[in-house]
Amino acid sequence: MDQATTLDAATLEHLVTAAVAAPSMHNTQPWRFRLDPDSLTIELHAATERSLPHEDPHGRALHLAAGAAVFNLQLAVAHFGWLPVTRSLPDPGRPGLLATVRLTEAARAANSRRNDLYEAIWRRRSSRLPFTDTDIPLPVRNELTEAAHAEGCALHFPEPAEAARVLRVTAQAERRNRSDADRAAESRRWTGGHRDVGLPVDAAGPQDSFEQLPMRDFGVHRHRGDLPSDAFERRPALALLTTAHDRRADWLRAGQALQHILLVATVHQLRSSLLHQALEWPDLRLKLAAAHAPFTHAQMLLRLGHGPPGTPTPRRTARHLLAE
Secondary structure: OOHHHOOOHHHHHHHHHHHOOOOOHHHOOOEEEEEEOOOOEEEEEEOHHHOOOOOOOOOHHHHHHHHHHHHHHHHHHHHOOEEEEEEEOOOOOOOOEEEEEEEEEOOOOOOOOOOOHHHHOOOOOEOOOOOOOOOOOHHHHHHHHHHHHHOOOEEEOOOHHHHHHHHHHHHHHHHHHHHOHHHHHHHHHOEOOOOOOOEOHHHOOOOEOOOOOOOOOOOOOOOOOOEOOOOOOOOOEEEEEEEOOOOHHHHHHHHHHHHHHHHHHHHOOOEEEEOOHHHHOHHHHHHHOOOOOOOOEEEEEEEEEOOOOOOOOOOOOHHHHEEO
């Protein structure tokens, strides 16, 4: 029997479980999946009821989350011995269909990615806790940059002066978020009180009481867990993910690059969190990328470093995400 006809229900569930381990803004998990058994293709659809109309009105963050899920799905498909053939936005008549991954035979398919990325899927999580000031070695930075490049994106590590500027832009965005009633209510909706989606209260993380590092205040109030200014790293290691263009396909590509970066970081025992605030405001998003950067469309600002692991966030089960 053809290997590609032996996808059983348990393996399909495992593939989808790997996909949904990807990060999404506020852990909204804005996706659902469908298997086309005739072509052995897994479809990834947008779950628009889990979108963020105030903080993500154009769906850019939703597409990044979907791209990250696609990257995990590709790794899982390869782990089980198939070659994943991916198409982004395959049907203009179905705008909610974001990507398809077809399973094809490939017993010894060439793999340009690290072999340990699949195992890192299950260990990756966001950490909003303080990191140490230990520098990230240059070879690791180079590998993270290469991971972005492999997915058609660019990753830039700002020098101290530029990093300080980027943090000021991020802090300005966070102040706007706190003062915007609609965004504040939307953020609170996804923090606490959800059994299988959203962020647990303890996953939101403490705040830097002097805002040296602008952490997101998910509850839109000062947490009782505020930490003194010297608890967070003095020189945050930031990395800016950018694309050459800013279309839906570029957002999906950026999501794949983001997950590739996060998994490589996990392999090297680096913690990560995402500073998304400035990306939610068009004028501030334009200020993130350096004027001399070859790719000027900012897609994500990452904070990387050494420190304690973050709190696990809940995930919906594959059975609830697979459509008939």
